[in-house]
């Protein structure tokens with residue numbers, strides 16, 4: 001199919017077309033970005049939401065996700081703790097509130113939790129909600145009663161990524177399945193959580209795998225879609241992964257495709273923004289409407305003030321949700 005026809009607004013992109021879009025020659029990138037930008041402006045205007053991420057539990061995870069520094073099979077040199085100091089957690093939440101950032105994202109390593117641990121977390125969420133911050137929690141598999149406990153504590157959103165395409169998933173993780181992830185997400189959706197669901201690009205998957213993943217994300221219809229670009233971490237199985245395929249053009253095609261397929265969601269350029277889009281920040285914001293400031297779970301990033309300044313300098317407005 002002709003590119004113009006495939007990216008025309010209102011056209012439902014099939015799985016095959018999604019893959020075709022990722023394989024378009026770079027000479028078609030401008031047309032693709034034009035279509036993605038029109039949808040960005042229609043659904044998000046000039047707003048950019050900024051998230052701050054706190055790693056609440058770090059390291060010691062029983063799972064073997066190839067990219068993750070917190071996995072038990074990773075030898076990455078990271079700080080490990082069971083619960084972040086209250087001072088740090090509440091301090092970060094205050095920062096989110098004072099800087100009027102869109103959301104405080106909190107992440108916990110691990111795949112399953114005891115009811116006691118969830119109750120402990122719920123207590124901290126209740127306290128942070130007193131600041132009025134919008135909170136999203138990235139957490140492994142929850143039982144339904146645990147998810148209800150967090151909902152009753154005021155948790156607004158849960159992040160649970162698909163990470164990659166169904167067929168590729170066994171190559172990056174052998175300790176749980178793609179289907180388990182989907183089931184967990186379906187349960188959270190049934191309970192009425194806002195959802196954040198995306199993946200990681202650059203782990204050795206094909207364009208078809210990314211197309212598969214985005215088709216499943218579209219079906220989930222989450223409020224936000226974080227796209228991470230692999231930052232190989234020393235000590236993890238993907239430490240020496242060849243990332244030469246992660247050109248600016250390819251990364252941009254993935255983000256444009258996410259915008260075309262799930263246009264009304266927040267499309268977030270998460271990990272890798274400062275590396276793969278350096279010097280292309282204006283182009284990036286013409287497609288995505290959401291970024292992290294002050295780093296990722298185990299990797300650093302651009303500070304809050306610098307991120308806000310960049311957004312304003314490029315003619316966009318940091319979104320204000322917390323007050």
Ligand code: SF4
Nearest residue numbers: 061065068071109110
């Ligand atoms: S389940 Fe989460 S914390 Fe554990 S290894 Fe996988 S990505 Fe890392």
